[in-house]
Amino acid sequence: MASYRFERGVDFANNVDGIERATRLLFDLCGGEPGPTVDKWPLPKASPVRMRVARAQKVLGVPVPATEIQRAFTRLAFPVTREKDAL
Numbered sequence: 001m002a003s004y005r006f007e008r009g010v011d012f013a014n015n016v017d018g019i020e021r022a023t024r025l026l027f028d029l030c031g032g033e034p035g036p037t038v039d040k041w042p043l044p045k046a047s048p049v050r051m052r053v054a055r056a057q058k059v060l061g062v063p064v065p066a067t068e069i070q071r072a073f074t075r076l077a078f079p080v081t082r083e084k085d086a087l
Helices: 002-007 015-029 053-060 066-075
Strands: none
Touching: 053 066
16 A cells, blocks of 8 residues: 555655656557656655664664764765764
């Protein structure tokens, strides 16, 4: 179900890319040319996610330094802002 996926934070920006890819595959097999993609709905803004180092360590079951968590997020191209008790 789409609602199940979107409730869990699916990247809305990938929808158009997926539609474009599927359309291209269909037209490669069947021939013809696709029309333009029209976005009718504004995409929701991504809100920041707070992550506590203590919670991450509890979930992972191993001690992970805050600096290592920050490096992992940076390598994944996620913006990181460090606060006193949150990463």
